[in-house]
Amino acid sequence: MISVDNWSIELQKSEFYSLYLLLLKINEQLLAIKDELMDEESITLELEQLPWYINLEGNKKEWSLRLVFESQDQTRSFEMYWPIPIAQDLYYEIRNMWESMD
16 A cells, blocks of 8 residues: 555555556666756656556656556556655655565
């Protein structure tokens, strides 16, 4: 279960794993360009791999995340938004949570 402020969502293990993998990918993309960016330069990164769409916006030091989920059979969909500064903390928490489940 992922929960922030006044909302929460329960994910199946396969959904959580696919989210984890995409978060790793978008973080890799950010790390690959981070040193080329000026501190105040804005960036937008997007990744889509069904059932997820991820959008990262911010700069090299802080960013927000927007996640959209639509199940393969289209029975369930939702959108999550994590603003600056909690997006980075939640990214690390999701990564640590998955890695502790192995």
